[in-house]
Amino acid sequence: xxxxxxxxxSIVSAFSRRDLRARLPDSIAAKDPMYRRSGxxxxxxxxxxxxxxxxxxxxxxxxxxxxxxxxxxEFFDEADDEIAFLVDTSASMACAPVEALLxxxxxMAFMALSLGxxxxxxxxxxxxxxxxxxxxxxxQFGMIERFLGSMVFAGRTDTIRSYTQWRSRGRxxxxxxxxxxxxxxxxxxxxxxxxxxxxxxxxxxxxxxxPTLAHHGAEFEVLDPESGAVTVVPWDAPDELRWTGQQMxxxxxxxxxxxxxxxxxxxASIRAPVYWDILERLYA
Amino acid sequence: MPDVPAALGPIAxxxxxxxxxxxxxxxxxxxxxxxxxxLPLRNERSPAAALFRMIRLYFDTIIDATCxxxxxxxxxxxxxxxxxxxxxxxIDTSLSxxxxxxxxxxxxxxxxxASTMLATGDDVFVLGWDPxxxxxxxxxKSRVLDEKGDPVALATALDxxxxxxxxxxxxxxxxxxxxxxVALITDADVDETPWLRVHRLHAAPERYLxxxxxxxxxxxxxxxxxxxxxxxxxLSALWEVLDDGSLVRAKPEDYRIAPSDSGFSLSFRRxxxxxxxxxxxxxxxxxxxxxxAYRADGAFSSMIAAALYPSAGxxxxxxxxxxxxxxxxxxxxxxxxxxxxxxxxxxxxxLDPANTLGAAVAxxxxxxxxxxxxxxxxxxxxTAMPFWLARAASxxxxxxxxxxxxxxxxxxxxxxxxxVRPGQAPIALIVPPIAEYAHDPRPIVVPSKRxxxxxxxxxxxxxxxxxxxxxxxxxxxxxxxxAVRTGRVSPGSAPQNQV
Numbered sequence: 001x002x003x004x005x006x007x008x009x010s011i012v013s014a015f016s017r018r019d020l021r022a023r024l025p026d027s028i029a030a031k032d033p034m035y036r037r038s039g040x041x042x043x044x045x046x047x048x049x050x051x052x053x054x055x056x057x058x059x060x061x062x063x064x065x066x067x068x069x070x071x072x073x074e075f076f077d078e079a080d081d082e083i084a085f086l087v088d089t090s091a092s093m094a095c096a097p098v099e100a101l102l103x104x105x106x107x108m109a110f111m112a113l114s115l116g117x118x119x120x121x122x123x124x125x126x127x128x129x130x131x132x133x134x135x136x137x138x139x140q141f142g143m144i145e146r147f148l149g150s151m152v153f154a155g156r157t158d159t160i161r162s163y164t165q166w167r168s169r170g171r172x173x174x175x176x177x178x179x180x181x182x183x184x185x186x187x188x189x190x191x192x193x194x195x196x197x198x199x200x201x202x203x204x205x206x207x208x209x210x211p212t213l214a215h216h217g218a219e220f221e222v223l224d225p226e227s228g229a230v231t232v233v234p235w236d237a238p239d240e241l242r243w244t245g246q247q248m249x250x251x252x253x254x255x256x257x258x259x260x261x262x263x264x265x266x267x268a269s270i271r272a273p274v275y276w277d278i279l280e281r282l283y284a
Numbered sequence: 285m286p287d288v289p290a291a292l293g294p295i296a297x298x299x300x301x302x303x304x305x306x307x308x309x310x311x312x313x314x315x316x317x318x319x320x321x322x323l324p325l326r327n328e329r330s331p332a333a334a335l336f337r338m339i340r341l342y343f344d345t346i347i348d349a350t351c352x353x354x355x356x357x358x359x360x361x362x363x364x365x366x367x368x369x370x371x372x373x374x375i376d377t378s379l380s381x382x383x384x385x386x387x388x389x390x391x392x393x394x395x396x397x398a399s400t401m402l403a404t405g406d407d408v409f410v411l412g413w414d415p416x417x418x419x420x421x422x423x424x425k426s427r428v429l430d431e432k433g434d435p436v437a438l439a440t441a442l443d444x445x446x447x448x449x450x451x452x453x454x455x456x457x458x459x460x461x462x463x464x465x466v467a468l469i470t471d472a473d474v475d476e477t478p479w480l481r482v483h484r485l486h487a488a489p490e491r492y493l494x495x496x497x498x499x500x501x502x503x504x505x506x507x508x509x510x511x512x513x514x515x516x517x518x519l520s521a522l523w524e525v526l527d528d529g530s531l532v533r534a535k536p537e538d539y540r541i542a543p544s545d546s547g548f549s550l551s552f553r554r555x556x557x558x559x560x561x562x563x564x565x566x567x568x569x570x571x572x573x574x575x576x577a578y579r580a581d582g583a584f585s586s587m588i589a590a591a592l593y594p595s596a597g598x599x600x601x602x603x604x605x606x607x608x609x610x611x612x613x614x615x616x617x618x619x620x621x622x623x624x625x626x627x628x629x630x631x632x633x634x635l636d637p638a639n640t641l642g643a644a645v646a647x648x649x650x651x652x653x654x655x656x657x658x659x660x661x662x663x664x665x666x667t668a669m670p671f672w673l674a675r676a677a678s679x680x681x682x683x684x685x686x687x688x689x690x691x692x693x694x695x696x697x698x699x700x701x702x703x704v705r706p707g708q709a710p711i712a713l714i715v716p717p718i719a720e721y722a723h724d725p726r727p728i729v730v731p732s733k734r735x736x737x738x739x740x741x742x743x744x745x746x747x748x749x750x751x752x753x754x755x756x757x758x759x760x761x762x763x764x765x766x767a768v769r770t771g772r773v774s775p776g777s778a779p780q781n782q783v
Contacts, residue, residue, distance in 0.1 A: 092319040094317070095317050095319060180322070183321055210323065219309065219313045220314050221315040222315075222317075222320065223316070223317050223318075224317075225318075225319065226319065229320065232313075239324055243323070246324060
């Protein structure tokens with residue numbers, strides 16, 4: 001099973017032909033390496049004499065021993081071209097259209113790697129997974145694909161806690177969050193889903209609309225996949241409207257957040273336009 | 285309280301389709317896996333909200349089940365039939381039931397029938413008449429029957445306790461509220477109903493005297509009472525009723541008897557209370573006195589009075605006794621005891637037919653007088669009726685007067701009752717109606733109360749339940765229309781990215 005939509009290669013090809021570099025920020029797109037952002041990669045940018053504002057821990061002590069002068073090494077920032085993927089693997093996501101979700105994640109990873117952007121993928125339930133899966137090039141996409149194929153959905157969800165944990169660990173400025181956000185009280189606690197500083201947050205909310213499961217005039221025993229509780233729900237046209245209204249209200253609040261890209265998708269959603277929109281936002 | 289055990293069967297039968305619908309609904313219920321937080325009931329976890337949700341879930345079934353229970357209870361007699369297993373046996377104690385030889389009266393047969401009809405738990409009632417309150421009664425006699433033990437003793441007890449005047453069969457409807465059915469033992473022609481069983485006794489042969497009319501004869505200057513007879517009944521004695529209700533033989537010089545086509549007439553020299561006796565009955569009656577004096581004011585009125593009251597001999601003699609009727613030329617219209625008349629040239633109207641024996645008598649109209657009489661009215665014999673009626677109404681009578689106030693004693697006088705006050709003249713005389721002597725061919729229909737009340741109550745309850753169904757349905761429809769109209773919800777629209 002391939003987890004890449006067939007439209008993705010053509011989207012990547014179209015995007016590659018565009019003068020993307022000219023539209024990238026100077027910190028990333030500068031042709032002169034001297035103007036690129038310094039960071040924590042192993043890619044050496046320069047060696048210069050120590051200045052009072054430098055961190056003393058950055059002093060190259062070996063060079064200091066040879067020359068008795070303090071020098072510091074500067075490296076390029078590796079997070080600039082890497083995207084963090086946070087994937088909700090709690091039990092509730094099993095109720096979402098899993099195949100469409102995994103295909104969307106795989107396609108996004110494929111396109112990012114094809115465009116030279118690294119991908120670092122974390123899973124989370126009630127906390128962030130300890131070890132992410134990382135890929136730097138398209139040749140490593142198979143590793144991402146295998147990881148997605150072996151994903152198991154179980155456990156309870158705590159998106160806010162997991163996102164907070166990621167912010168303390170990850171250095172990426174662009175993060176994509178894949179979840180149904182069923183437990184997030186958007187009105188009260190959505191402040192926790194804040195985009196990284198000078199970065200962007202992409203929220204892809206995948207869920208199955210309840211109206212597609214229920215028909216009017218019937219009752220349903222609804223089993224919560226995380227708590228195991230069962231409740232009886234009557235369902236008719238007013239209930240469906242109420243459900244739709246609630247979800248649209250959540251959509252509006254999430255989409256209105258600064259530096260946040262938001263989409264709610266389900267199994268029937270057309271994904272190609274969303275890919276294009278996300279790529280546009282990545283290079284905006 | 286309703287008889288729940290008896291109602292269980294119908295209720296269970298009526299609940300079967302309700303339970304069937306509920307079973308179908310449960311069978312159609314699907315189980316799905318879905319996060320509860322994404323359901324619309326996410327904020328409805330309070331007990332009250334759960335209760336409302338349960339009501340909303342099952343309101344249709346609840347209302348249907350309530351309807352089934354109500355209809356089931358109504359089928360078993362609720363809400364009025366408290367003891368549906370028992371029956372009420374009612375004995376009629378009207379005067380006709382006490383007619384005949386002791387031991388062979390309808391009353392004696394009624395007590396025998398009642399003793400055979402009674403089952404355990406049944407009650408005996410007596411339809412009667414209370415001379416003190418002058419109203420019909422319905423009293424339980426179960427304790428009397430238990431004490432006396434046999435029908436003869438019960439009949440004797442009823443002889444001593446009942447007044448045997450007249451009864452009201454409408455009171456049987458009161459028993460219908462408390463008993464499964466009512467059995468009436470009577471000699472009257474009472475129609476049966478679904479709840480009323482009538483045991484018709486053989487009525488005694490009709491043999492009676494009854495006063496048809498009584499008036500003062502101005503020509504003879506005597507009080508005349510006319511009687512009808514039936515079944516060969518003949519006057520066997522005439523009694524004078526004294527003020528204390530006792531009877532003394534009438535003196536021959538006080539009365540005259542004259543036969544007539546339908547019976548006979550008695551005339552007396554003076555007004556008073558008298559009583560005729562025939563086989564087993566003494567019927568008191570009143571011989572009325574002379575009407576009051578009249579006075580005529582005006583030429584036209586004097587002429588009318590002279591023409592209508594020539595034999596009275598009291599024209600213009602208003603000082604000898606109280607003036608009862610005044611005839612005057614105009615003025616005093618619609619005044620009691622006064623007839624005002626005027627001459628009329630045009631007679632475009634008619635006199636009130638109620639005062640002219642239904643005849644259409646041409647007359648004029650003048651707002652200043654009761655009657656405006658022209659040549660046509662004066663030539664019609666019915667025109668005299670209002671004057672005669674006014675004079676006849678001026679006679680003071682006590683017979684039939686039911687307005688009895690103060691300390692009065694009801695004294696039995698033959699078949700009737702005389703109401704007297706100590707040291708005063710009698711103030712009322714009440715005798716049984718003619719139906720107690722003569723057979724009335726019209727059947728008596730007892731109105732029902734229970735069915736109407738129960739139907740109304742049940743209809744109201746069912747209407748309320750149906751209204752509740754409509755309200756819930758309307759509420760959900762209104763909520764949907766409001767949601768769409770206010771734009772809070774736009775079904776089918778995709779979420780828009782606002783960034």
